[in-house]
Amino acid sequence: MIVRDADRVLVQGITGKQGTYWTERMQAYGTRVVAGVNPKKAGTEHCGVPVCASAGEAMRETGFDVSVLFIPPLGVKAAARDAIEAGCGRLVILTEHVPVQDVMELLAMARANGAIVVGPNTAGLVTPGECFVGFMPAFESDVFRPGRVGVISRSGSLGALICLNLVQAGFGQSAFIGIGGDPIVGTTTRDALQELDADESTDAVVIVGEIGGTMEEDAAEYACTMSKPVVAFIAGRASPPGKKMGHAGAIVMGDKGTYASKRTALEAAGIEVLDTPSELGRALHAALG
Amino acid sequence: MNFEEHAAKPLLQAAGIAIPRGCLARSVAEAQAAATALGVPVVVKAQVPAGKRSKAGGILAADGPAAAGKAANAILGMEIAGHRVEAVLVEERATIAAEYYAAVVNDAASKGPLVMASSEGGMDIEEIAASKPDRLRRALVDILQGFDLEAARAMIDGLGLGSDEAPVAETLVALYRAYRDNDGELLEVNPLARLGDGRLVALDCKFALDDSGIQRRQELSSGGSPETLTTLETRGKALGLRYIELDGDIGVLGNGAGLTMTTMDVIAHRGGRPANFLEIGGDAYTKARPALELVLDNPKVKCLLVNFCGAFARTDVMTGGLIDAWEALSPTLPIYFSVHGTGSAEAQAMLRQRLGVSPYKTMDGAIVAAIAAAREAGGPS
Numbered sequence: 218m219i220v221r222d223a224d225r226v227l228v229q230g231i232t233g234k235q236g237t238y239w240t241e242r243m244q245a246y247g248t249r250v251v252a253g254v255n256p257k258k259a260g261t262e263h264c265g266v267p268v269c270a271s272a273g274e275a276m277r278e279t280g281f282d283v284s285v286l287f288i289p290p291l292g293v294k295a296a297a298r299d300a301i302e303a304g305c306g307r308l309v310i311l312t313e314h315v316p317v318q319d320v321m322e323l324l325a326m327a328r329a330n331g332a333i334v335v336g337p338n339t340a341g342l343v344t345p346g347e348c349f350v351g352f353m354p355a356f357e358s359d360v361f362r363p364g365r366v367g368v369i370s371r372s373g374s375l376g377a378l379i380c381l382n383l384v385q386a387g388f389g390q391s392a393f394i395g396i397g398g399d400p401i402v403g404t405t406t407r408d409a410l411q412e413l414d415a416d417e418s419t420d421a422v423v424i425v426g427e428i429g430g431t432m433e434e435d436a437a438e439y440a441c442t443m444s445k446p447v448v449a450f451i452a453g454r455a456s457p458p459g460k461k462m463g464h465a466g467a468i469v470m471g472d473k474g475t476y477a478s479k480r481t482a483l484e485a486a487g488i489e490v491l492d493t494p495s496e497l498g499r500a501l502h503a504a505l506g
Numbered sequence: 507m508n509f510e511e512h513a514a515k516p517l518l519q520a521a522g523i524a525i526p527r528g529c530l531a532r533s534v535a536e537a538q539a540a541a542t543a544l545g546v547p548v549v550v551k552a553q554v555p556a557g558k559r560s561k562a563g564g565i566l567a568a569d570g571p572a573a574a575g576k577a578a579n580a581i582l583g584m585e586i587a588g589h590r591v592e593a594v595l596v597e598e599r600a601t602i603a604a605e606y607y608a609a610v611v612n613d614a615a616s617k618g619p620l621v622m623a624s625s626e627g628g629m630d631i632e633e634i635a636a637s638k639p640d641r642l643r644r645a646l647v648d649i650l651q652g653f654d655l656e657a658a659r660a661m662i663d664g665l666g667l668g669s670d671e672a673p674v675a676e677t678l679v680a681l682y683r684a685y686r687d688n689d690g691e692l693l694e695v696n697p698l699a700r701l702g703d704g705r706l707v708a709l710d711c712k713f714a715l716d717d718s719g720i721q722r723r724q725e726l727s728s729g730g731s732p733e734t735l736t737t738l739e740t741r742g743k744a745l746g747l748r749y750i751e752l753d754g755d756i757g758v759l760g761n762g763a764g765l766t767m768t769t770m771d772v773i774a775h776r777g778g779r780p781a782n783f784l785e786i787g788g789d790a791y792t793k794a795r796p797a798l799e800l801v802l803d804n805p806k807v808k809c810l811l812v813n814f815c816g817a818f819a820r821t822d823v824m825t826g827g828l829i830d831a832w833e834a835l836s837p838t839l840p841i842y843f844s845v846h847g848t849g850s851a852e853a854q855a856m857l858r859q860r861l862g863v864s865p866y867k868t869m870d871g872a873i874v875a876a877i878a879a880a881r882e883a884g885g886p887s
Contacts, residue, residue, distance in 0.1 A: 226779045291722060311818075314718045316719040317689075317691065318619075321612070321617055322779055323652045324618075325618065325649050326650065339847065340817045340818060346628065353817050354848040357846070357847055360815075373817035374764055374787055374817050376817070377816065378846065380769070381815065382868075385867075398763060417837075427767060430765075434681050440800065452771060455767075455780065463767070464764065467764075493870055496870055
């Protein structure tokens with residue numbers, strides 16, 4: 218799911234306010250946006266690229282490798298189906314509040330067609346110096362800089378803070394993979410960790426997790442098999458149990474999804490879990506020797 | 507969003523699953539009237555969106571209207587798991603021949619629906635799983651294929667349900683349909699009971715509606731239990747802001763769930779106490795002004811910490827709104843900023859020009875300063 222500058226990107230929902238704002242930002246950064254979708258404005262041009270009636274039409278007209286969805290929650294399932302049926306191999310779903318049963322359906326469609334889904338409720342993907350897809354501040358040079366640390370984050374804002382701390386400590390990123398804050402997402406922490414483990418331009422990985430679910434525990438299992446160093450920060454240590462902390466996925470129920478469970482699992486895998494993101498530089502220098 | 511038993515059971519009924527005859531009562535008189543109308547021995551059940559009602563004394567048997575009134579009198583006003591009992595469900599009472607368990611739940615691990623069934627109903631699912639794991643069956647459903655009678659029969663095969671096998675399988679299929687038709691996160695029947703008179707009935711039911719499904723289930727969601735909120739939390743909700751009141755003295759305003767949680771974590775780690783969780787991420791990033799008012803209206807707040815790290819949420823837009831509000835409200839509290847990410851150069855310049863303050867270079871720097879200010883103001887930190 219790492220994006221590269223050769224990837225051709227389709228923007229579903231390109232003509233909306235946010236679609237437009239972020240398409241311009243992506244283009245300015247070097248992302249190869251090749252087309253957009255809006256059935257009502259098909260045949261026109263927007264942000265300098267053709268607007269198509271569907272992802273299927275875009276596939277025939279320009280072809281594309283990645284589709285990014287700026288689509289309201291209740292339209293996401295249909296838009297994802299459109300992209301998957303068009304033969305899209307990678308979808309980045311930014312939308313928050315997509316009904317979970319819709320998410321399960323679209324993930325099943327993707328599985329059946331061999332497509333990878335990142336999100337929903339992700340801030341997207343960044344490969345500093347190459348391109349970005351979504352709404353991360355790739356263009357802010359104090360946050361993103363080319364380097365050799367891979368970052369996996371459930372949160373966009375916290376992911377950006379972690380990247381800022383990396384740059385402040387003299388590091389840069391090989392790739393940022395936003396996996397999304399929903400309880401069910403297409404790409405898990407473990408999936409992203411496997412990808413960064415296999416990535417030759419990544420020397421170390423930072424896992425940015427949060428309370429709720431068991432993705433960090435699951436990733437810790439895989440981390441045991443890795444030779445690359447991994448450090449982690451888990452948000453939500455001071456959050457009251459039983460409350461949904463902004464992200465639908467961030468809720469502690471009973472003893473499931475707790476901070477303690479995640480920290481214990483990660484530490485058992487030899488991963489240092491930071492008390493504050495500002496310890497990141499020190500921890501990475503130590504981990505990389 | 508959780509549903510109380512009386513609000514969940516009609517979903518089963520609509521899917522063809524039998525439920526006991528019953529009536530909701532909000533007073534002793536209503537409970538008596540309900541028992542009179544039913545004309546049989548009843549059970550009086552506290553209506554709260556929580557489990558373990560029986561252990562808390564919230565479920566009582568009553569042989570007639572007078573006893574039902576007495577039971578309602580004991581239960582109404584009771585507190586169970588933090589919820590005050592405002593209503594009781596008065597239901598016909600019947601002898602139970604067998605108790606089963608049936609549920610459908612969103613399963614994060616398989617990213618699909620999970621159907622569960624057991625021959626051992628009447629106790630918690632955790633208890634069944636721990637004490638009689640061989641009596642608990644789990645079936646992962648391909649959501650595109652659905653869950654049919656054949657799949658239901660296969661999953662309960664060998665549980666020893668005897669002549670109940672066919673009706674239980676039918677119930678599981680109906681339960682799955684109800685879950686799908688109502689954007690369920692969890693739909694659980696426990697116990698599913700074979701009564702002495704031969705009927706297979708859902709004696710209790712739990713339903714949780716997916717919060718992201720509410721937008722297309724407006725009518726249904728009006729039957730759900732609202733969260734227990736403080737006055738400020740209610741105001742936040744009405745504004746479309748996620749505000750959670752805590753008992754510290756440092757007001758927190760952040761963008762994004764992860765960053766705001768982290769702000770609270772680091773305040774606590776460094777010895778301070780956050781007064782609230784409030785994030786203006788996502789589409790709420792234009793609501794800096796009502797957000798600021800909300801934080802400041804908590805009388806415990808001694809100082810304010812603003813932590814923005816813009817991704818989707820633009821820090822220039824958030825900071826502009828915040829400064830407008832600050833100028834309009836002109837509070838006297840100290841305020842500390844950490845502002846990075848999308849739009850941060852403009853945001854930082856605005857803060858210097860309009861408020862005459864310089865944001866801290868790091869989040870930790872701003873947090874340490876805020877903790878010191880709260881201490882100086884004599885807060886509990």
